Amino acid sequence: MGRKIPLLVLVLAIAGFCYMLFPIVVVVLAGLTAGEFLTFPPQGLSLRWVVAFLQSDKYLSAFFFSFRLALMTMIVATIIGTAAALFLSRTRFVGRAAMRAFFLSPVVLPGVVVGFALFAFYISTGSSISRTIWGLWIGHILYSTPYVIGTVGAALAAFDISLEEAARSLGSSPWRAFRRVTLPNIGHGIQAGSIFAFIVSFGQFEVSLFLSAPNSEPLPIAMYNSLRYQFDPSAAAAGIFAITLVTASVLLTNRLVNIRRLLERQHA
Amino acid sequence: MTANRTGRTAGRIPGFRRHAAWLLVSPLLVFFIIFFVIPVGLLFVSSFNPQIIGQVGITSELTLDNYSRFFSRSNYMAAAGRSVLLAGVVSLVTLIIAYPMAFVIAKTEHPGRNTILLIIVLAAMQLDMVIRLYGMMVILGDNGLINQALRLVGLIHAETSARLMYNFGGVVAGLVQFALPFMILTLVGVIRRIDPSLEEAARSLGATRWRAFIRVILPASMPGILAGSLLVFALSISSYIVPALMGGFRVGVLPIHIFQQVAESARFQFGASIALILFLLSAGAVLVYLHVGSRRSGGLA
Numbered sequence: 001m002g003r004k005i006p007l008l009v010l011v012l013a014i015a016g017f018c019y020m021l022f023p024i025v026v027v028v029l030a031g032l033t034a035g036e037f038l039t040f041p042p043q044g045l046s047l048r049w050v051v052a053f054l055q056s057d058k059y060l061s062a063f064f065f066s067f068r069l070a071l072m073t074m075i076v077a078t079i080i081g082t083a084a085a086l087f088l089s090r091t092r093f094v095g096r097a098a099m100r101a102f103f104l105s106p107v108v109l110p111g112v113v114v115g116f117a118l119f120a121f122y123i124s125t126g127s128s129i130s131r132t133i134w135g136l137w138i139g140h141i142l143y144s145t146p147y148v149i150g151t152v153g154a155a156l157a158a159f160d161i162s163l164e165e166a167a168r169s170l171g172s173s174p175w176r177a178f179r180r181v182t183l184p185n186i187g188h189g190i191q192a193g194s195i196f197a198f199i200v201s202f203g204q205f206e207v208s209l210f211l212s213a214p215n216s217e218p219l220p221i222a223m224y225n226s227l228r229y230q231f232d233p234s235a236a237a238a239g240i241f242a243i244t245l246v247t248a249s250v251l252l253t254n255r256l257v258n259i260r261r262l263l264e265r266q267h268a
Numbered sequence: 269m270t271a272n273r274t275g276r277t278a279g280r281i282p283g284f285r286r287h288a289a290w291l292l293v294s295p296l297l298v299f300f301i302i303f304f305v306i307p308v309g310l311l312f313v314s315s316f317n318p319q320i321i322g323q324v325g326i327t328s329e330l331t332l333d334n335y336s337r338f339f340s341r342s343n344y345m346a347a348a349g350r351s352v353l354l355a356g357v358v359s360l361v362t363l364i365i366a367y368p369m370a371f372v373i374a375k376t377e378h379p380g381r382n383t384i385l386l387i388i389v390l391a392a393m394q395l396d397m398v399i400r401l402y403g404m405m406v407i408l409g410d411n412g413l414i415n416q417a418l419r420l421v422g423l424i425h426a427e428t429s430a431r432l433m434y435n436f437g438g439v440v441a442g443l444v445q446f447a448l449p450f451m452i453l454t455l456v457g458v459i460r461r462i463d464p465s466l467e468e469a470a471r472s473l474g475a476t477r478w479r480a481f482i483r484v485i486l487p488a489s490m491p492g493i494l495a496g497s498l499l500v501f502a503l504s505i506s507s508y509i510v511p512a513l514m515g516g517f518r519v520g521v522l523p524i525h526i527f528q529q530v531a532e533s534a535r536f537q538f539g540a541s542i543a544l545i546l547f548l549l550s551a552g553a554v555l556v557y558l559h560v561g562s563r564r565s566g567g568l569a
Contacts (some may be wrong), residue, residue, distance in 0.1 A: 004375050006478050012368035019365065020392050020448050023403025026413070030406055038406050039416060080296040087293035101558055103296065106304070108499065108554050110506035112523045113543040114308065116530060120540075121307035124325040138303050145296065196394070203396030205509050209527065220398040227402060227513060231409075239399040250391045259386050260379070263453050 024243060031236035038233070053237035062222035063238060066202050069133055069218060073140040073201035078194040080141075081148025088149070089156040100153075104146040111206025115139055119210040131213035139207040140200075147196035154262045155189020188256040195249045195256075202245065308547070315540035322534045334541035344525065348545065351521040354436070355505035355553075358443040359497040362451045365444060366496070370455035371485075386456075393449030401513045404442050408432040408514075434516040442514035443507060447500040454499060458492025459485070491560065498557035502550045522546040 026038065031050065035043035053059050088100050106114065118139050122130035129135040159182065167177035205220040212221045219242065223235045253259065316330050317323075319337075338344045373389070376382045392400075407413050410429040418424045432438060462485060470480040504510075508523035517524060522542055529539035 004477075005372055006481055008478070009368045009371055009481070012365075013372040016365045016369040016448070017388070020369075020445065021388070023400050023407060023445060024392070024395065026403040026406050027399055030402070037411075038413070080299060083292040084296040087289055091289055099293075103300065105551075105554065108502045108506070108550065108557075110508075110523060110543075110546050110550050112506070112508045112526055113311070113547050114304070116526060116539065116543055117307035117311040118303065120311055120314065120324050120536060121303075124310070141299065142304055199394045203394065203399075205396070205398055206507070209508060210530070220396050223398045223402065224509065224513070227398070227405070231402075231406065236402060239396075239402060242396055242399055246395045247391050250387055250394060253390075254383065254387055259383055259390065263386060263390070263456070 027236050027239045028243065030231070030233055031238075031240040033233060036233070037231060038236075049233040049237040050240065052234040053241075056234055058222060058226075059219070059234060059238040062217050062219045063241065065133070065216060066219040069136055069140060070198045070201040072133075072137050073144050074194050074198040076137075076141050077144040077148050077197040077201075078190065081145040081193060081197070082152050082190050084145075085149045085152035085156060089153060090161070100149070103149055106142045107146045111143065111204075112209060114142065115207040115210040118207075131211065131216070133216055136208055136211045136216075136218065139211055140204055143204055143207055144197035144200045147200055148190075148193035151193035151196055151257070151262060152186060152189050155186040155192075155257065158261070159185045192253045192256045192262070195253050199246055199249050202242070311540045312544050312547075314537055315544050317537050319535055319537045322536075324536050334538045337538065338541055338545065343520070344542070347520045347522055347525050348549075350436075350519070351505050351546070352549065354439060354443070354511075354519075354521060355501045357440055358447060358504040359500045361440060362444050362447045362500050363493060363497055366448055366451035366455060367489075367493075369448075370452045370459055373452065374456045374459035389449045389452050393453070397446055397509050398513075400445055401442055401509065404445060405433065405513060408438060408441065433514050434518055436515075436519055438514040439511050439519045439521075442510040443504040446507065446510055447503055450503060451496040451500050454496035455489065455492045458489050458495075462488045494560050495557055498553045498560070502553040502557065505553070506546065506550050522549075 029042060030038040031053075032045045032047070033039075033043060033049070034046040084103060088096060088103075118135065119130055122135055129138075163185070164177050164181045167181045168174065172180070203220060204218070205224065208218050208221055212218060217225070219238060223238065226232045226235050310326060314324075314326050315334055316332065317327050318329055318331050319334060369389075373382065373385045376385060405412065409415070409432075412432070414432060415424070415429040418430060419426055424430055433441070466484050466488065467480050470484045471477065475483065505521075506523065508527060511517075511519050511521045511524055512527075515521075515524075523546065526539050526542045526546065529535045529542065
């Protein structure tokens with residue numbers, strides 16, 4: 001393994017991984033500390049903050065609010081994202097690359113600006129969904145669908161369309177050929193995409209900022225509001241549950257699709 | 269119909285099916301137009317309306333007052349400059365930290381080990397930023413782990429603390445934490461596609477491994493370096509949560525000003541003009557990124 005890698009590069013890489021992962025380890029330790037606050041050296045482990053989280057109205061209700069919102073987002077993002085990925089993989093229309101870039105653009109554009117735009121849009125059109133779960137839902141779909149398009153697009157790029165055409169030429173209807181031939185081949189890609197949509201929504205902060213109300217706060221907003229004033233170890237305990245959820249999701253994704261291929265795919 | 273089918277080339281949808289295919293993309297297209305293009309467009313139109321506190325809707329009166337206010341007040345211009353400087357510094361620091369990590373991932377040939385490294389990067393990328401910042405604050409805070417350790421070994425006095433956050437450096441540390449996975453994933457694909465025979469040629473001509481790395485591999489990864497840096501620039505200039513928590517509202521960047529104008533002062537039109545300026549800075553970096561890097565970066569990054 002180290003044969004081709006200069007020693008200095010290897011040492012720097014290990015230091016980089018420590019930098020990337022240490023804060024996550026610290027959150028787990030802070031949630032499991034026996035003291036009032038994570039100290040150095042640590043004061044020993046206890047489950048008191050996990051229990052406090054499970055009994056706290058604020059974090060537990062925010063956790064379930066986020067969970068519900070992420071499920072709602074996942075369903076819509078998976079359906080409309082998969083359909084759009086199918087279109088993008090099969091069309092030769094000249095604006096295809098631009099359309100793909102347009103659908104992926106929310107990932108990198110400022111979430112605060114998009115959240116503000118939606119907030120102003122809801123108010124000025126007189127709709128009552130600003131500061132409700134429905135208004136958040138729309139914002140989260142915008143930010144989750146790109147991940148479905150990316151993941152399903154990768155599965156479609158690996159799928160040989162002539163299989164579906166063979167079924168068609170043997171007399172299958174378009175829907176039947178899709179359902180019996182294409183869908184089983186890209187099914188794991190769709191499941192992986194839906195998991196991404198779920199996690200992205202679950203951890204979404206920026207677009208939620210303008211769209212949340214005190215009685216309907218997703219978990220990241222609730223944690224942010226408490227972090228501004230104090231380090232509440234029960235927020236870290238909530239973090240442990242979120243870390244577990246994300247890790248399990250990524251491991252599940254790895255069972256469904258080849259992560260190496262997904263992450264290193266060249267754009268068509 | 270049957271005759272039509274035989275003449276088909278792979279992937280092409282003939283006749284009316286080509287129009288039927290548009291049905292697949294129309295739900296998302298309509299959704300994006302109604303809830304992305306129109307709201308953002310209306311927001312930008314409202315930035316050309318006169319500033320009326322509490323007023324949200326569009327009026328027919330057009331003015332450049334909000335922009336002249338922005339460009340004539342030194343604190344807003346300073347915020348724009350600080351945002352650009354911050355995103356630039358973060359791009360550079362992230363590149364320096366991410367490159368060795370991406371190099372090791374790209375050169376790890378064992379498929380299992382390689383997958384584990386990618387899973388770690390992907391999990392870090394997907395994890396809620398607020399949680400990662402909680403960890404950063406516990407480490408870097410005035411009573412954080414580093415300050416406690418420094419007091420323990422006597423490097424600083426018991427009652428004092430080293431300022432590791434609530435300043436520019438703290439925001440950089442948080443944004444690097446946020447941007448690392450994106451940079452790594454962009455670089456891994458590019459490094460992996462560098463022809464190994466280039467390095468072998470340099471080595472067989474007598475270059476040391478280190479020299480071959482500096483003179484051959486590093487220049488060959490320039491497209492990924494450029495694409496990753498632009499991506500990180502766009503991501504970090506857009507972030508609200510990192511300057512808010514790591515800067516404690518003491519590092520005034522554009523997203524912080526937008527939130528303060530809108531949520532605290534109800535100045536929607538002026539907030540919209542800052543939002544347009546931020547959007548253009550971020551979208552500008554994205555457009556250059558698409559131009560230089562679209563065919564070289566990873567599928568999700």
